[in-house]
Amino acid sequence: MPAQHEPIPRLPVFGWQALRGPAQAEVPCMLSLPGLHYSTSGRASILLALEALGVGPGDQVLLPTYHCPTMVAPASLLKAVPVFYPIDGKGNPDLDWLDRQDLGRARVLLAAHYFGIPKPMAALRAWCTARGIALVEDCAHALFGRSGDRPIGTWGDIAIGSLTKFLPVPEGGCLVVNSAAAVPALRPPSATTNLKSFVDILEVGASQHQLAGLNGLISGALAGLRQLRSAPASQPEAAEAAMAAGADISALGGDFTVDSALAHRGLAEPCRWVARSLPRERIVQRRRHHFERLLAALAGRQGVRPLVAQLPRDCAPYVFPLWVDNPDPGYAELRRLGMPVFRWDRLWPGVPALPDDHGVPWSHHVLQLACHQDLSDDQLDRFTAEILRLYTRR
């Protein structure tokens, strides 16, 4: 059965709406912290963080069993040894398990604020300090928020972020350095890179009809240009096409790797402008609004369970995590229909089965439902209706 609608965008889209609202959010934003550096992606930021912390061949890097492979690839590139630790039912590292391991060569522990829900950090911070292990606070899902009495991004020796998950940019990451570590110098982006990212931002906006008055003009001009040069589709278009065709994310070759050259170049200027200038309060409020709507629609149903029963006050969620008792074949159907859903079902080879670990079951059962600021209420309703249809029993 063909999809009857255009795919719903999985990530934010640039448009006039993105320029509305107060410049600053009430919730702290990583991008306002001292010690901020921009990079080309979250994975580039992890690589730069590991380099800054002196990780080299044979060093152990402690990583959660629940992960996107892009969180592991940087350690692998540096020939470090990933040691996968179990997580509890709230996504916190199992420190008792870690204490029973031989961590003689452990240099870094990476912990993520999964889904944009701030994780308590005090005990983990103290654990790392006591053992001389550097903490990389992975805020790829949490550009905004407060954990305990501190802004997100201030607990780690280095914190990392991923801009594409929160802002309408084709590339982008950041690091916040809270220690003496020095981030390697980055090569400036070329004029072509800057131009291409500018075009990409507008192209995605126009293709999603978010630039009223300019949509036709931009789409037409870019289509003409492409025909003239018979250039291949841009990455966002290729990704959308693959998604519409029902491809799994792993089919988008190279998606999980980290490119060292790309990681050592600076962020394209148009993306930097978006990161600095886009009004932030709307991003937080719209994401919270969508999350609350999903919670109202999906709580208390049989067959599914929201992993977060209540949205904490000081945060902007990245996605809505939903435990599904029998996720297949519904997941493939959701993807085929162009629904904005992810699942971390590609684990790094060699992830062990550990007692009481929630990470491996999550990678199969937890669907990450997009709740970004540029979804319309109609799109969210359509998405919710499909989830209810596929997964819940009356």
Ligand SMILES: Cc1ncc(COP(=O)(O)O)c(C=O)c1O
């Ligand atoms: C928790 C986490 N950390 C890091 C990354 C890497 O971010 P990026 O895709 O910007 O390279 C991701 C990507 O999905 C992620 O989910």
